[in-house]
Amino acid sequence: GAGVSQSPSNKVTEKGKDVELRCDPISGHTALYWYRQSLGQGLEFLIYFQGNSAPDKSGLPSDRFSAERTGGSVSTLTIQRTQQEDSAVYLCASSRGTGLDTEAFFGQGTRLTVV
Amino acid sequence: AQSVTQPDIHITVSEGASLELRCNYSYGATPYLFWYVQSPGQGLQLLLKYFSGDTLVQGIKGFEAEFKRSQSSFNLRKPSVHWSDAAEYFCAVGPSGGSYIPTFGRGTSLIVHP
Numbered sequence: 001g002a003g004v005s006q007s008p009s010n011k012v013t014e015k016g017k018d019v020e021l022r023c024d025p026i027s028g029h030t031a032l033y034w035y036r037q038s039l040g041q042g043l044e045f046l047i048y049f050q051g052n053s054a055p056d057k058s059g060l061p062s063d064r065f066s067a068e069r070t071g072g073s074v075s076t077l078t079i080q081r082t083q084q085e086d087s088a089v090y091l092c093a094s095s096r097g098t099g100l101d102t103e104a105f106f107g108q109g110t111r112l113t114v115v
Numbered sequence: 116a117q118s119v120t121q122p123d124i125h126i127t128v129s130e131g132a133s134l135e136l137r138c139n140y141s142y143g144a145t146p147y148l149f150w151y152v153q154s155p156g157q158g159l160q161l162l163l164k165y166f167s168g169d170t171l172v173q174g175i176k177g178f179e180a181e182f183k184r185s186q187s188s189f190n191l192r193k194p195s196v197h198w199s200d201a202a203e204y205f206c207a208v209g210p211s212g213g214s215y216i217p218t219f220g221r222g223t224s225l226i227v228h229p
Contacts (some may be wrong), residue, residue, distance in 0.1 A: 004158070032218065040124070041223030043205065054217065091158060103149065104217060106158035 002026075004107035006092050012113045013082055021077040021110045023092030030073050031097030033104060034067060037089040046090075049075065050097050082114045117142045117208050121220035128196050129228045136223050138206030147209030148189040149217065154202045162204075165189065176200070191219040198199055201227040 005024040013019050033052050034046040045059035049069045060066070064082075069075040077110050079086055093104040118141040128134055140146055147166050151159040161176025170182040180191045189206060206220040 035219070040221070042121075043219035045218070047215050055171075059216075067210055093159075103161050103164060106151075108156070108158040 002064060004092055004105050005092050005112050006090075006107035008110060009108065010111045010113075012115060015084060015114055016081055018078065018080045019082055019112065021079075021090050021092075021112070023075045023077070023094075025073065025075070025094030026105055027073075029094035029096055029105070030072065031095045031102075031104075032069060033093045033095075034075070034077050035091045035093065036061075037045070037091055037109070039088075043091065046077070079112075084114045087112055087114045100109075117146070117218050119206050119208050119218055121204075121206055121223050123223045124221070125224045125226060127226040127228060130198050131195050132185050134191075134193045134196045134200070134225070136204050136206075136225070138189045138191065138220060139187050140189060140206075141187065142208055146189075148180075148182060149207040149209060150174065150178070150189075150191050151205045151207060151219075152176075153205065153222075159205060162191070164209075165198055176207035196225075196227055198227050198229060206207045 006047045007022045030051045032049040037043050047067045048056040064080045067077045083115040089109040091109045093106045095104045120139045122137050148164040149164045152162050153159045162178050163172050165172050165182045173179050173190050178193050180189055182189050203222045205222045207217045209217050
């Protein structure tokens with residue numbers, strides 16, 4: 001596609017429910033990142049996928065968070081048993097991933113509100 | 116570990132005034148540096164990037180940034196701000212050896228008065 005696409009754009013869920021957030025990266029981009037943006041907190045790295053390599057999950061805040069990337073393209077971030085502190089904007093980005101100087105292209109984000 | 120500091124949470128300028136947003140980084144080698152802009156409700160858009168060579172880099176929308184190794188800084192500048200520049204600005208340091216994950220600062224919110 002022309003850019004990174006995320007869905008839904010907004011999600012309101014009840015505390016304790018599970019949610020799935022979707023990211024469609026730019027076609028041909030091998031690297032995919034998930035970040036979380038909380039109010040006034042900047043961007044917090046969550047997880048990184050590169051091609052067929054094992055993902056870097058070092059940024060996931062708890063075992064309630066998981067992500068997968070099917071066929072090296074679409075990625076889904078799953079949050080189980082959501083808590084109010086999970087409320088944030090979740091941003092996905094992709095890059096060519098072929099060198100250290102490649103820029104990341106961001107989607108518009110999914111705004112998650114846990115009530 | 117690499118880190119990025121944006122010391123100003125908010126900056127307020129008048130339309131037409133000059134702008135400088137500060138960014139300091141901590142990095143063990145030659146850094147790859149980026150500035151992104153995020154308009155309300157939007158994702159992040161790359162303004163400019165520095166990898167090597169000329170330390171003054173030009174970006175889109177009339178922005179420029181200067182890499183100063185001695186000060187570990189990569190400040191963003193614009194000579195004359197427009198009301199449409201009101202947004203959140205993020206400085207980032209790119210992947211380092213062994214890690215392909217960019218690190219972002221907390222952001223600076225730019226407010227433009229008419």
